[in-house]
Amino acid sequence: MGVTCLRREAKLLQQDMNRSFRIGSLSELDDDVLLHILSFLPFKEAIQTSILCKRWQYLWTPISILDFTQTTESAEDFMNFIGRTLSLRGSSKIAKFKLVGRMNALLPVEALVSVAARCNVEDCELHLKHLEVPLFFPHSLHNLATLTHVHIERAHQRLIVHPSICLPNLKTLKLCDAVFFEEQLTQALFSGCPVLETLHAEDCFWEGVTTVSKPPAKLQRLIIDEPMYQNPYNPVVADEFVIHGDGLRQFNSTGHFYFDYRILNSALLEELTVEGNLPNTHRRSVSECRF
Structure with a gap:
């Protein structure tokens, strides 16, 4: 093969290599x-x-998964950043909206959650441990049909829900460090979630609630992590947790056993875990906790 042919072959090979590199670049x-x-x-x-x-x-x-987690920036800068971001996104669907911050004002949080609701959010996660006022279950979420998962974390503040709350497709509800303070509103929350499958209450208190009964009929997993730290027993705290477990398959409880737990119609129950310590101020024997 002559020199001219070798040069031609080399040129063609170089062109192929250049084309391959161009295809492999992000701009292509x-x-x-x-x-x-x-x-x-x-x-x-x-x-x-x-x-x-x-x-x-x-x-x-x-991008439909929005994770807003405050780091070193001030609350004002953080909220302004979220506002600009949501404005640029427009009405694009939000699959998950996560907010973790040190905000101490309720109205700005409500405004942000309202934007997520207008974008048909499916999964809403709010970590608001610095809010020092009673937290209304976000008004814009009260009747949101697209909502399937909710996770709210508070700083032992009362969680207030509207009596007409209706979340027809909510399947998972996790509440942390919240205070249920009225039996009627607590029951309204449960009855407003007809297809709820998983309920997780972590470090929650039941102030002014004497009996918690009739969880959602489709409930399959119930997880109650009572506070492990000492807390003086208050006689207005719920005394009994009655669970109509027609579809219940998993029940886990940890903590100080402030309640008697009574599960009715538990034929489908597959997993039962109970562990923790009994507080001196409200001592019950394990045999008194009815399963």
Whole structure:
């Protein structure tokens, strides 16, 4: 083979290599592929890619899992960042909205959750341990048909729900450090979630509630983690937790046993776990806890 032919072959090979490298670069990928890559980044880092070039400016906006976790920034800067982000996204669907911050005012939180509700959020997670006022179950979520999962964490403040609450598709409800303070409202919360499958109450108190009964008919998993620290027994705290367990398959309880637990119609129960310590101020024998 002559020198001319070798040069021609080498040139063609170099062209093929250059084409391969171009195909492998980010700039050659479709927007759908780039968006998939962005979905693996922490949400805040995905937003920061908007400064790379004009094409990337709004590429992140269809991301449907929004995790807003406050770090070192002030509450005001944090809230402004969330507001700008939600404004740029417009009405794109939100699959999950997570808010973790040190906010101490209720109205801004309600406004943010309202935006998520208008975007048909399915999973809402709120960690609001610095709020020092009673927390109304977010008004914009009270009748949201798209909602399937809710997780709310408080700082032992009363959780207030509207008597007409109706979450027809909610399947998982986790409440942490909340105070249930009225029997009628507590029952309204349970009856307003007809297809609830998992209920997890962690470090919650039941102030002014004497009996908690009739959980959702489709409830399959009930997890109650009572506070492990000492707490003087208050006679207005719920004394008995009555569970109509027609479909209940799993029951787990840990803590100080402030309640008697009584499960009715538990033929489907597959897993039962009870562990913890009995407080000196409200000592019950395990035999008195009826299962």
